[in-house]
Amino acid sequence: MTTPFLECRKLSVGYKKAVLRDLNFSAGRGRFIAVLGPNGVGKTTLLRCLSQRLKPLGGEIFLQGKNLQSYRPLELARILSVVMTDKAAPPLLSVYEFVALGRHPHTGFLGKLTDIDEARVGDALRSVRAEALADRFIDQLSDGERQKVVLARALAQDPELTLLDEPTAHLDLKHRMEVMGILRSLCSQRNLTVIAAIHDVDVAAKVADLVLSLKGGTVASFGRPEETLTSGSVASLYDFERASFSNLLGGVEIRGDGSQGKAFVLSRQDSGALAYRFLAKKGYQLSGGILDPADLDAHVGRALGARLFLWDGAAPPEALYDEALADLSEASLVVDGVPESGAAPADGLSHRLLDAARERGLKVIRLGSPGDVSPLASALSANA
Amino acid sequence: MEAELALHNKLLAQGRRNRRITVFYVLGALALLVAVVNLAVGSISYPLRDVLHVLFNPSEVSDLHFIVWKIRLPRTLACLMGGAYLAASGLLLQVYFRNPIVGPFILGISSGATLMVALVMLTALGLQLTYVTPFLTTIAGMVGAYGVMFIVVSIAAKVRSGATLLVVGLMMGYICGAVHSILTALAEKEKIKGFVLWSMGSFSGFKWVEIGILFVVGGLLVGSIYLLSKPLNAFLLGEDYAATMGVSIRKFRLFILLAASSLAGLVTAMAGPVAFIGLAVPHMARLSFGTSDNRVLVPGACLMGAIVTSLCDLIARMWLSPVELPISAITAFFGGPIVIGLLLKRGFKL
Numbered sequence: 107m108t109t110p111f112l113e114c115r116k117l118s119v120g121y122k123k124a125v126l127r128d129l130n131f132s133a134g135r136g137r138f139i140a141v142l143g144p145n146g147v148g149k150t151t152l153l154r155c156l157s158q159r160l161k162p163l164g165g166e167i168f169l170q171g172k173n174l175q176s177y178r179p180l181e182l183a184r185i186l187s188v189v190m191t192d193k194a195a196p197p198l199l200s201v202y203e204f205v206a207l208g209r210h211p212h213t214g215f216l217g218k219l220t221d222i223d224e225a226r227v228g229d230a231l232r233s234v235r236a237e238a239l240a241d242r243f244i245d246q247l248s249d250g251e252r253q254k255v256v257l258a259r260a261l262a263q264d265p266e267l268t269l270l271d272e273p274t275a276h277l278d279l280k281h282r283m284e285v286m287g288i289l290r291s292l293c294s295q296r297n298l299t300v301i302a303a304i305h306d307v308d309v310a311a312k313v314a315d316l317v318l319s320l321k322g323g324t325v326a327s328f329g330r331p332e333e334t335l336t337s338g339s340v341a342s343l344y345d346f347e348r349a350s351f352s353n354l355l356g357g358v359e360i361r362g363d364g365s366q367g368k369a370f371v372l373s374r375q376d377s378g379a380l381a382y383r384f385l386a387k388k389g390y391q392l393s394g395g396i397l398d399p400a401d402l403d404a405h406v407g408r409a410l411g412a413r414l415f416l417w418d419g420a421a422p423p424e425a426l427y428d429e430a431l432a433d434l435s436e437a438s439l440v441v442d443g444v445p446e447s448g449a450a451p452a453d454g455l456s457h458r459l460l461d462a463a464r465e466r467g468l469k470v471i472r473l474g475s476p477g478d479v480s481p482l483a484s485a486l487s488a489n490a
Numbered sequence: 491m492e493a494e495l496a497l498h499n500k501l502l503a504q505g506r507r508n509r510r511i512t513v514f515y516v517l518g519a520l521a522l523l524v525a526v527v528n529l530a531v532g533s534i535s536y537p538l539r540d541v542l543h544v545l546f547n548p549s550e551v552s553d554l555h556f557i558v559w560k561i562r563l564p565r566t567l568a569c570l571m572g573g574a575y576l577a578a579s580g581l582l583l584q585v586y587f588r589n590p591i592v593g594p595f596i597l598g599i600s601s602g603a604t605l606m607v608a609l610v611m612l613t614a615l616g617l618q619l620t621y622v623t624p625f626l627t628t629i630a631g632m633v634g635a636y637g638v639m640f641i642v643v644s645i646a647a648k649v650r651s652g653a654t655l656l657v658v659g660l661m662m663g664y665i666c667g668a669v670h671s672i673l674t675a676l677a678e679k680e681k682i683k684g685f686v687l688w689s690m691g692s693f694s695g696f697k698w699v700e701i702g703i704l705f706v707v708g709g710l711l712v713g714s715i716y717l718l719s720k721p722l723n724a725f726l727l728g729e730d731y732a733a734t735m736g737v738s739i740r741k742f743r744l745f746i747l748l749a750a751s752s753l754a755g756l757v758t759a760m761a762g763p764v765a766f767i768g769l770a771v772p773h774m775a776r777l778s779f780g781t782s783d784n785r786v787l788v789p790g791a792c793l794m795g796a797i798v799t800s801l802c803d804l805i806a807r808m809w810l811s812p813v814e815l816p817i818s819a820i821t822a823f824f825g826g827p828i829v830i831g832l833l834l835k836r837g838f839k840l
Binding site: 157158159179180181182183184186187188190192194196197198199200202203207208210211213215216217241263 | 498502503506588717719720721723724726727728730731733734735736737738776777780781782783785
């Protein structure tokens with residue numbers, strides 16, 4: 107068996123008292139490892155330990171088969187670079203000079219840049235698409251631009267492993283996606299190993315090869331996000347109460363608090379997904395049907411904690427209809443999102459439920475073209 | 491497009507380099523000029539030609555010879571070196587603490603020196619010791635400055651964060667300040683004026699031995715700071731980043747604290763606490779060279795410090811001549827507006 111690129115054995119980290127203990131995990135070269143966990147769980151402490159800034163309280167870290175503690179600082183700096191949350195922006199330092207500081211472990215006396223160093227700095231700036239910023243002063247950049255430059259400095263160090271502490275905190279969506287995309291492609295193209303503490307579980311699910319989830323002082327799970335990031339594991343990782351993560355949808359949904367009563371959504375084939383989210387946002391507790399279990403509406407509804415009436419078309423529908431009707435009768439709002447060309451058997455049931463709702467004098471709102479929530483929005487604001 | 495950009499960058503870097511070289515030449519010329527003026531101008535002014543003649547013929551005997559070789563030359567050299575060292579010390583500490591309002595006395599160096607000098611000048615202790623050595627205040631200043639330095643450095647070994655150390659230094663300053671206030675309160679009136687004047691700094695009365703010590707010890711320190719300007723640059727990003735770039739933090743931190751304090755202590759022991767130079771000159775250098783690169787700034791700040799201090803000494807001597815003003819008053823009075831002006835002109839944040 108080959109030695110893994112990075113391996114932690116029974117690692118305990120912390121200042122005097124262990125914050126995290128008994129960490130065991132290993133990863134191969136070129137992997138993107140996301141470290142997830144609630145605030146204060148010890149993500150930053152773990153990263154400090156992995157960067158040799160903090161001695162482990164117990165256990166060992168092996169980098170390329172060699173104990174991390176036995177690396178000399180300069181030797182380690184040649185293969186490991188770090189991006190911290192610290193907003194280091196010295197005045198009167200150009201972006202180029204800032205990135206060139208990353209060459210520190212490679213340059214000689216007085217840090218004169220050779221042609222190789224200059225080429226590396228150029229590469230680093232190019233790989234974060236920040237060539238155009240080269241002459242600007244570092245303290246005059248926007249948050250997003252600076253973060254790219256900070257990343258470029260870490261890359262100019264020519265590392266094999268980069269540790270990043272919340273690399274996309276405070277960035278707008280564009281830069282968040284850009285930074286993550288850059289890291290992703292560095293893993294696959296340059297075989298760089300990345301360990302990043304990340305706040306957004308959905309981002310982690312989308313970019314990471316491996317996810318290390320930390321909870322209650324130790325590893326809650328370690329593995330591919332496709333397997334370890336289930337709705338249940340994420341909910342317990344962050345102690346979600348009114349939110350839930352859907353691995354399939356790749357996002358976190360926030361449930362309605364039920365303060366506006368109950369809404370019943372009738373839809374099929376994606377026509378109700380946005381209505382579900384809209385109503386949850388407005389504070390409705392949700393129910394819905396009549397859906398095929400594989401319908402997107404069913405996934406969204408489930409993530410939002412809706413009570414769903416699902417029909418695979420095989421079981422006798424009458425019992426389901428009765429149950430749904432009972433639930434619908436309690437709703438203060440019924441949404442009609444059934445497709446117009448509704449010829450599917452499930453639509454038949456939905457139409458019957460709609461008729462029953464009208465009979466009972468319930469408020470029924472028809473969605474616009476599939477998925478269009480504007481009639482719902484105007485009805486609700488007229489109400490308010 | 492890419493080639494264009496590379497060319498653009500190259501031209502820009504070239505432009506910056508040229509600017510730095512030009513600034514060095516200008517400052518060098520200014521330093522020389524102000525030094526010569528300092529030699530020629532005084533309560534009795536001599537023609538420049540005579541001064542230069544005496545300077546290059548040290549064996550002649552005349553009044554002018556005495557004035558130049560015993561009074562003006564030592565004083566000029568002391569100003570040049572003292573200013574340079576204070577500026578280097580301030581620069582070092584500003585980089586280490588990543589704090590623009592830090593100066594060489596932030597760790598209590600000047601307060602330590604002031605305390606010891608107060609002891610010898612304000613109490614009877616001094617009278618007995620005057621027979622022992624003519625360098626009494628210098629030695630007292632040195633004992634005070636280095637005593638405080640060693641206390642602060644040994645505390646530094648125990649505390650992790652720079653900010654904590656900063657507060658420790660400030661506290662040391664207050665403690666020493668408290669003691670010398672008490673000494674002042676108890677002292678006789680006549681003695682107080684002399685002490686207060688000392689505590690505002692002066693480059694007068696330097697002896698050649700002191701100049702020699704300044705030159706050798708200070709020169710070695712500044713030289714080694716320059717040689718370590720590469721790790722000092724890594725410190726621009728803070729201690730944590732410097733560590734992950736391969737700098738051995740513990741050793742380097744000790745070096746920074748020792749070098750900065752030794753330089754400031756050396757000057758303070760001989761000239762008294764000269765205010766402002768160490769705090770402001772690094773900013774003047776940074777703004778005129780347009781960079782934070784310490785490979786430029788270490789020599790740059792030294793040169794700038796030498797010029798500013800010499801100029802201030804000239805003003806202190808000449809403005810209300812024959813009364814000589816304390817140099818700290820001049821440095822702050824003229825230096826403050828200059829720093830504010832530079833900052834406003836550049837619209838730049840520290």
